Amino acid sequence: xxxxxxxxxxxxxxxxxxxxxxxxxxxxxxxxxxxxxxxxxxxxxxxxxxxxxxxxxxxxxxxxxxxxxxxxxxxxxxxxxxxxxxxxxxxxxxxxxxxxxxxxxxxxxxxxxxxxxxxxxxxxxxxxxxxxxxxxxxxxxxxxxxxxxxxxxxxxxxxxxxxxxxxxxxxxxxxxxxxxxxxx
Numbered sequence: 054x055x056x057x058x059x060x061x062x063x064x065x066x067x068x069x070x071x072x073x074x075x076x077x078x079x080x081x082x083x084x085x086x087x088x089x090x091x092x093x094x095x096x097x098x099x100x101x102x103x104x105x106x107x108x109x110x111x112x113x114x115x116x117x118x119x120x121x122x123x124x125x126x127x128x129x130x131x132x133x134x135x136x137x138x139x140x141x142x143x144x145x146x147x148x149x150x151x152x153x154x155x156x157x158x159x160x161x162x163x164x165x166x167x168x169x170x171x172x173x174x175x176x177x178x179x180x181x182x183x184x185x186x187x188x189x190x191x192x193x194x195x196x197x198x199x200x201x202x203x204x205x206x207x208x209x210x211x212x213x214x215x216x217x218x219x220x221x222x223x224x225x226x227x228x229x230x231x232x233x234x235x236x237x
Contacts, residue, residue, distance in 0.1 A: 076101050092136035095124035099143040109151045118147040138167030142180060154187040161187070178207035178216055186223065194227040201227065 079098050086094050099120035106113040121143035128136030145160035161180045168177040185200030201224040208216035228237035 072101055072105055088131050089128075089133050089136060092124050092128045092131070092133050092140070095120050095127065096136060096139045096143060099124060099140070103143065103146055103150070106150060114147050114151060118144055121147065134167050134171050135173065138164045138171070138173070138176060141167065142176065145180075145183065149183060149187055152190075154191055158184055158187050174207050174211045175213065175216075178204050178211070178213065181207060182216065182220055182223075185220075185227075189223060189227050189230075192230075194231045197227045198224055 076098060079094050079101070083091065083094050083098075099117045102113045102117035102120065105111075106117070121140050124136060125140035125144065127133075128140055141160050141164035145157045145164065148154075148157035148160060161184045164180050165177060168174075168180060181200050181204035185197045185204060188200060189197035201220050205217060205220045205224070208220060225237045228234070231237075
């Protein structure tokens, strides 16, 4: 199809409208929610604002971080393991997008034990993968490869083909950046 990009341009406003409706719906039920439901809604809103960001200076990132912090505070207070892990993950995503990679790594690392505790291997694999991405961006390719290997192990365990492919691609990129073209 020759003009696929035209279709994407026409769809963008509809995708944005959909996100606005989702955010509005979640904000509407937030005041009446309690405990884990409230944490899940805060984390959901955080994710939606993160998805709306178009660059590292976008105000949607600040709003996303604020909702992630609120989710983190409440989930710790009520000892909600999954909510805590996702809140750390969301906050880490914001910092990685803003290119505050060292602090993003700290937050993703904080999320790992929570995902291990509840056996959420999908989120665990994603955390390890994004840590590897951050380390790769910082130029420590040897360390990044170790994290890609850890993530690959998790994605193999859960048979996540797309996770495997993405990790192998970036692991190869790390080898390439080191000049190890054979392994790359």
